[in-house]
Amino acid sequence: MFTRLRTPKGTRDHSPEELEHYRYIENKLREIFELWGYQEVRSPTIEFVEALSTGVGPELVDSTFKFQDFDGKILALRAEMTAPVARIVTTRMVTVPEPIRLFYVSNVFRYSQFYVERGREFWQAGVELIGCNTSDADGEILSLLISSLGKLGLKEVRVDVGHASLLRDLLKATGLDEKKKGILQSLLAYRDETRLEKFMDQNIFASKLKEVFLQFSCCRKLDEVSSISIGSPKYGKAGDHLRNLLEVQDVLADCGVEDSVFFDFSLTRRIEYYTGMVFEASVPNLGLPLGGGGRYNDFIERFGKLRLPATGFALEVERCIQALKAQGFQIPEKRKTKVLVSSKFRNMAIEAANVLRDAGVVVLIDVTKDDEKKIRDYAKLAGIGYVVFVDSSLKKPAMVYDVRSDTSENVTIGAFLQQIGGQL
Amino acid sequence: MKREIRIAIPSKGRLKQPSIQVLHRAGLNILVEKRAYISKTSNPRFEAVFARAFDVPVYVHYGAVDLGITGHDLILEREADVYELLDLGFGNCQLVVAAPENSKICSINDVPAVARVATEYPNLSRKYFEGLGRQVEILEIRGTSELAPKLGVAQIIVDISSTGETLRKNKLRVIACILESTCRLTCNKIAYRTFENEINGFLDRLRRGGSQ
Numbered sequence: 114m115f116t117r118l119r120t121p122k123g124t125r126d127h128s129p130e131e132l133e134h135y136r137y138i139e140n141k142l143r144e145i146f147e148l149w150g151y152q153e154v155r156s157p158t159i160e161f162v163e164a165l166s167t168g169v170g171p172e173l174v175d176s177t178f179k180f181q182d183f184d185g186k187i188l189a190l191r192a193e194m195t196a197p198v199a200r201i202v203t204t205r206m207v208t209v210p211e212p213i214r215l216f217y218v219s220n221v222f223r224y225s226q227f228y229v230e231r232g233r234e235f236w237q238a239g240v241e242l243i244g245c246n247t248s249d250a251d252g253e254i255l256s257l258l259i260s261s262l263g264k265l266g267l268k269e270v271r272v273d274v275g276h277a278s279l280l281r282d283l284l285k286a287t288g289l290d291e292k293k294k295g296i297l298q299s300l301l302a303y304r305d306e307t308r309l310e311k312f313m314d315q316n317i318f319a320s321k322l323k324e325v326f327l328q329f330s331c332c333r334k335l336d337e338v339s340s341i342s343i344g345s346p347k348y349g350k351a352g353d354h355l356r357n358l359l360e361v362q363d364v365l366a367d368c369g370v371e372d373s374v375f376f377d378f379s380l381t382r383r384i385e386y387y388t389g390m391v392f393e394a395s396v397p398n399l400g401l402p403l404g405g406g407g408r409y410n411d412f413i414e415r416f417g418k419l420r421l422p423a424t425g426f427a428l429e430v431e432r433c434i435q436a437l438k439a440q441g442f443q444i445p446e447k448r449k450t451k452v453l454v455s456s457k458f459r460n461m462a463i464e465a466a467n468v469l470r471d472a473g474v475v476v477l478i479d480v481t482k483d484d485e486k487k488i489r490d491y492a493k494l495a496g497i498g499y500v501v502f503v504d505s506s507l508k509k510p511a512m513v514y515d516v517r518s519d520t521s522e523n524v525t526i527g528a529f530l531q532q533i534g535g536q537l
Numbered sequence: 538m539k540r541e542i543r544i545a546i547p548s549k550g551r552l553k554q555p556s557i558q559v560l561h562r563a564g565l566n567i568l569v570e571k572r573a574y575i576s577k578t579s580n581p582r583f584e585a586v587f588a589r590a591f592d593v594p595v596y597v598h599y600g601a602v603d604l605g606i607t608g609h610d611l612i613l614e615r616e617a618d619v620y621e622l623l624d625l626g627f628g629n630c631q632l633v634v635a636a637p638e639n640s641k642i643c644s645i646n647d648v649p650a651v652a653r654v655a656t657e658y659p660n661l662s663r664k665y666f667e668g669l670g671r672q673v674e675i676l677e678i679r680g681t682s683e684l685a686p687k688l689g690v691a692q693i694i695v696d697i698s699s700t701g702e703t704l705r706k707n708k709l710r711v712i713a714c715i716l717e718s719t720c721r722l723t724c725n726k727i728a729y730r731t732f733e734n735e736i737n738g739f740l741d742r743l744r745r746g747g748s749q
Contacts, residue, residue: 271730303621304729305721307744333733375730397539397731400600 123233156197170385190222211244239427246422252364275380277387282349329378335362398439404428455479456503545605548587562746603728610718628720655685656695683707
């Protein structure tokens with residue numbers, strides 16, 4: 114019933130005012146990403162399910178909208194943008210020199226898997242730095258993230274960084290079975306230190322490894338990580354991962370943003386492809402992260418051609434708006450003075466509109482042919498600044514009605530332009 | 538000066554009083570005002586919010602409150618992505634599958650292929666039966682699921698049981714345990730980052746209070 118009046122669950126309309134907020138965020142981010150040398154790409158909203166589900170993990174695949182094409186192939190709506198970008202790089206950018214810097218501002222779609230209901234369509238703005246495996250690249254992504262959020266007007270931005278492979282290698286080093294590893298990981302993720310210690314005691318951890326786990330879970334700053342010694346070769350490449358984090362810290366210090374970056378050993382992202390640092394950005398006034406990302410070195414090769422390490426992040430536009438509002442930030446509105454031009458002589462109305470528009474004034478031409486009173490009433494209700502009633506020639510003074518002061522005067526178009534010049 | 542830290546406390550039911558007591562032992566007294574959902578506490582930095590235990594995980598997830606006291610079972614059921622900083626050691630219970638004593642259902646294997654399950658925990662129930670590869674129809678109800686088999690609307694129920702008394706009274710038999718739960722101090726992930734020192738201090742007081 115009434116489906117023609119509603120939008121499906123998890124989707125919504127955006128009013129002009131809301132859209133102005135969206136545009137503020139999107140345009141600002143575009144501007145910053147471009148200043149850092151990133152180029153925008155756009156991918157189709159629908160793709161083959163294989164292209165979108167490669168390597169992202171079952172959770173995301175489950176929450177992807179899927180449907181059938183005419184020829185029977187399964188299509189899907191993109192649930193995130195890293196897979197489409199990886200496909201674009203693999204198929205369209207083979208000859209482009211690396212590193213490749215790309216960004217996107219796109220809507221993505223997810224079935225709500227959570228009890229906690231979420232939007233099923235939301236907008237993401239994100240960047241990918243592809244073809245480079247240095248800590249400098251990781252550092253660039255983090256400082257671009259911090260810089261972007263700062264430029265939006267957000268205060269007290271912080272980024273918490275973990276490392277997908279560091280956690281994975283150390284969990285592996287415990288020698289526990291999958292089930293117990295799962296318990297250990299969730300205890301770390303719960304930040305329940307009491308039970309974490311108890312669990313490790315019960316499962317006879319090598320005291321050294323136990324100490325490493327506890328130290329990591331207490332670490333809050335990236336540079337504190339250096340005090341943890343994990344010399345043992347039994348811990349996989351944990352030593353390399355630590356070095357990576359410390360190098361990232363150096364880059365961040367050079368960028369002057371190290372104070373905004375914290376360490377969170379337990380941090381994991383819900384998407385599977387991450388291999389290196391992973392991170393989340395937040396502000397104290399909003400209970401949910403603004404976005405996040407990480408390094409994914411084995412992901413692009415799953416598309417079958419190129420073996421390219423990469424790193425990137427995505428921000429949720431809506432959450433950025435919520436965070437700005439929560440911080441009391443007034444999103445600047447493009448409040449341009451609007452002028453309504455009316456004339457008994459249509460060609461004169463058009464000519465006057467052209468003159469004003471050429472000068473950058475927002476002009477609406479009256480198309481109602483209503484009488485003066487009705488036109489004034491409309492102007493009052495529609496947020497219009499001035500109504501200009503043009504006579505048979507632009508050389509003759511026009512009657513200009515100032516909506517706010519409810520007064521009229523006769524001036525030429527040129528004089529009117531000068532008069533409102535300050536309000537443009 | 539940072540804003541107050543909000544802690545959600547179950548507004549009724551078996552978790553309410555022990556929650557208030559555990560806070561009291563940690564030196565946090567709620568200055569109760571009748572019918573007020575938000576109360577001041579003896580610590581000016583903390584504000585108490587009374588909410589249904591079922592809703593606490595959601596409030597914490599969204600950061601509507603910073604901390605919350607609720608059951609582990611409810612956190613899992615609502616799939617809240619939150620920290621569980623401390624096991625508060627009360628509210629022990631099990632989420633169980635139960636069938637009428639006089640039925641032929643004595644174990645999960647006896648559950649008929651077209652069984653209907655009455656439960657307040659549709660999410661965990663669905664996952665449990667899916668994990669076993671069994672198809673069941675989930676009937677989400679509020680409150681007394683024990684009634685459903687009596688009315689013949691469901692063959693089995695999934696509900697929490699602490700002593701087993703309610704089940705026995707209603708002539709129901711436990712045929713499987715889905716999970717064990719206790720009451721937890723949950724925390725919004727971003728609130729923890731923002732208020733880490735204060736929250737850790739509070740945790741210490743809770744741990745010390747709990748061991749007395």
